[in-house]
Amino acid sequence: MATIAHHPATDAAPGARRLGAALMALAGLAFVGYAVIFFIRNFTGGFLELGIGPHEVDVSRAQVQSFSPDLFRYIAHLHIALSGFIASTGLATAALAWFGVRHGLWWAYVTAIVVPVLALIIALPAHYPYHFATIGHLGLIYLATAIFAVGALVALKPMLHARHT
Template sequence: MATTAHRAATGAESGALRLGASLMALAGLAFIGYAVIFFARNFTGAFLELGIGPAEVDVGRPQIRAFSPDLYEYISHLHIAVSGFIAATGLATAALAWFGVRHGLWWAYVTAVAVPVLALAVALPAHYPYGLATLGHLGLIYLATAVFAVGALVALKPMLQVRRT
């Protein structure tokens, strides 16, 4: 339950808190947008993820399906599942930022930061050894992450001020 101390930020601090939380929430919505793109590509001729083309994977939807219909269905189900987890991460991040961080709640701030950090810490490293870390593939995620990090840093100072009161 929020106490008065959680909401006792000065005008400048509460403005910074609102700005930081808004940027964090915007980044969460951007994660959802990326998930929608990821999901839609599964059902189009593109099939492979955004930014992944012949330079990274030398076959496409028809060749994968021809090689193994079961493998094709497996990859498709992974696309759907991963897009769901990306969207869920985005929703959790946006909601925590908008409804918790904006009101100076530390548990919401810590959780809003931990959720995408955990997701990215697990997902990103696997892209590099296989040559899948293209700007076309990860650029939107990098952009959303940068917006999120700026928001988290902007919100941090007023969060610390509220904590001290």
């Protein structure tokens, strides 16, 4: 088990590292919040994802359900499953940042970055060719990603400094 050693004399900016970790963790929790919204919308009249409406999808929940109950259940199961994966990614990122990056652990910093970046690299490109990249749909994700990136950059300098001392 790795131990966490703090050396205040050599750790030039523990406050900056903690701030960066807190921003990264906040962004991770924002992903969890988005997942909760996603999950709830599956069971409400909205059905479709946040920011997706008649301009993007020309049928309603009731129309999908009447057209094909099996397709409706399939879409609902995808919403539920995807909300779980979004929430777990956010929770993992928040935990890595709060319990690892905050204490200067490089493996946690790298993993906290790789986890959401991998998810976004896979998920975001599919939004653009199908015109689902609306600000109403992806705005919260963009905001959380921006907060995360700022946090990662704020934490990077003290992480590098501690590594070289």
